[in-house]
Amino acid sequence: MSHSPFLTHISEFMVTRHFAKRTIETYLHWIKAFIIFNGKQHPSKLAEREVELFLSYLSNQKNVAPATQKLALNALHFLYNDFLSQPLSMDLQFNRSKREAKLPVVLTKSEIASLLKHVQANRSLVAKLMYGSGLRLMEAVRLRVKDIDFDYHSLLIWNGKGGRHRRVTLASELVEPLKQQIEQARSFFIVDSELENYRGVWLPYALEQKYPNAATSFKWHYLFPSTRMSVDPHSGQLRRHHIDETSVRKAVKAAARKAKISKDVNCHTLRHSFATHLLQRGADIRTVQEQLGHQDVRTTQIYTHVIQAGASGVRSPLSDL
Numbered sequence: 001m002s003h004s005p006f007l008t009h010i011s012e013f014m015v016t017r018h019f020a021k022r023t024i025e026t027y028l029h030w031i032k033a034f035i036i037f038n039g040k041q042h043p044s045k046l047a048e049r050e051v052e053l054f055l056s057y058l059s060n061q062k063n064v065a066p067a068t069q070k071l072a073l074n075a076l077h078f079l080y081n082d083f084l085s086q087p088l089s090m091d092l093q094f095n096r097s098k099r100e101a102k103l104p105v106v107l108t109k110s111e112i113a114s115l116l117k118h119v120q121a122n123r124s125l126v127a128k129l130m131y132g133s134g135l136r137l138m139e140a141v142r143l144r145v146k147d148i149d150f151d152y153h154s155l156l157i158w159n160g161k162g163g164r165h166r167r168v169t170l171a172s173e174l175v176e177p178l179k180q181q182i183e184q185a186r187s188f189f190i191v192d193s194e195l196e197n198y199r200g201v202w203l204p205y206a207l208e209q210k211y212p213n214a215a216t217s218f219k220w221h222y223l224f225p226s227t228r229m230s231v232d233p234h235s236g237q238l239r240r241h242h243i244d245e246t247s248v249r250k251a252v253k254a255a256a257r258k259a260k261i262s263k264d265v266n267c268h269t270l271r272h273s274f275a276t277h278l279l280q281r282g283a284d285i286r287t288v289q290e291q292l293g294h295q296d297v298r299t300t301q302i303y304t305h306v307i308q309a310g311a312s313g314v315r316s317p318l319s320d321l
Contacts, residue, residue: 006042007032010083015234018205030075044084048092051076055094069097104272105263106306112273114259115252123251125177126224126243129155130267132171134274134291136161137249137267141242144201145185146219148178157293159204166293181223188225189218192240198229199237275303 003011007028014024031043037054038046058064058072073092080088107115112131119127129140139157147156153170160166170178192198193216200215201222207214214220222242229240249267256265263269271292278288289300 003028003032010079013083020204026071027075027078030072031079033072034076034079043079044086047086048089051080051088052092052094055092059095059097063099064097065099066097103306104276104302105265105269106276106303107261107263107265107269107273109277111259111261111263112270112277115255115261115265118255118258120251120254123248125174125181126248127252127255127267127270128171128174128177130270131274132174133168134271134278135168136271137245141222141224141245141248143223144220145182145223148182148223150175150178160293162293162295164293164295166290168291168293178223185221185223185225186218188240189221192229195238197238199232199235199239202232202239202241272303272306275300276306279303279307 010031011024011028014027019027034051034054035041035043037057038050054076055069055073058069064072077088080086116124116127116131126140129135129143130137133155135155135157139160143155147158148170149156149167150170152167153172153175154167155170157166157168200217201220203211203215203220211220222240224243226241226243229238231237232239252265252267252270256263275288275292278291279285285297285300285304288303289297292300294300
């Protein structure tokens with residue numbers, strides 16, 4: 001994606017401060033949108049009033065979700081506070097998005113069984129982990145070999161949403177498929193290690209400093225390696241990344257079509273279904289909250305609404321006619 005010199009400068013500034021690739025892309029998107037909204041004026045010539053108008057516009061005209069508006073606010077805070085050194089007030093006045101959170105789409109157990117049966121073989125294990133352990137898509141594709149704890153039948157999730165770590169359950173049915181997947185990852189590792197210019201797996205900056213040999217250690221390699229090697233755009237080094245998450249999205253969508261499921265299914269539907277089915281089985285809401293990695297139990301309570309929407313115990317008046 002080509003950028004103006006100004007946006008390129010911001011991108012380089014974030015790279016040198018070891019921001020995550022996705023954060024850089026997201027912040028650049030919102031900073032660019034802010035500049036366009038203000039007739040392509042340089043942000044240093046704009047101030048808090050323009051920031052407030054832009055955030056209100058996102059709520060009033062674009063009807064964005066509260067989380068989307070918050071992302072835009074974070075991007076502009078970074079732009080002014082860190083990059084331009086023109087700190088914004090902590091008390092910005094703008095119309096906050098109040099769009100109601102949609103009830104999540106949840107599949108029945110038979111729909112899940114049918115969906116998983118139709119996922120193409122090389123993406124099946126990822127889909128089963130999203131449903132079986134309630135993982136977000138990126139948490140599943142970013143799993144490393146060392147994150148599987150066979151002794152305690154659990155997975156270790158590092159730096160999930162909000163930078164939080166957690167331990168989640170691992171279905172015993174997935175132990176053997178996971179061991180096979182580890183051997184498949186090992187075969188890539190053996191071949192890659194023979195290459196003179198192979199620099200090991202990508203690690204976040206802090207880990208790279210803390211464990212200098214980890215990049216070339218098998219246990220730190222991705223559980224689901226890409227079939228192609230690639231050059232790290234920041235360091236220029238040859239590495240093997242994890243599979244592309246887009247391929248998993250497509251596989252789940254295709255499986256839903258083949259299974260003739262009429263609901264709007266995506267990868268997150270598997271996580272929603274995991275949470276709802278746990279609650280239906282009588283799991284405590286705090287347990288489900290911990291498994292999902294929600295900071296606030298109110299976020300988890302949306303799944304109790306899903307169950308209640310089925311109106312268990314409420315008899316329809318139509319039935320009395």
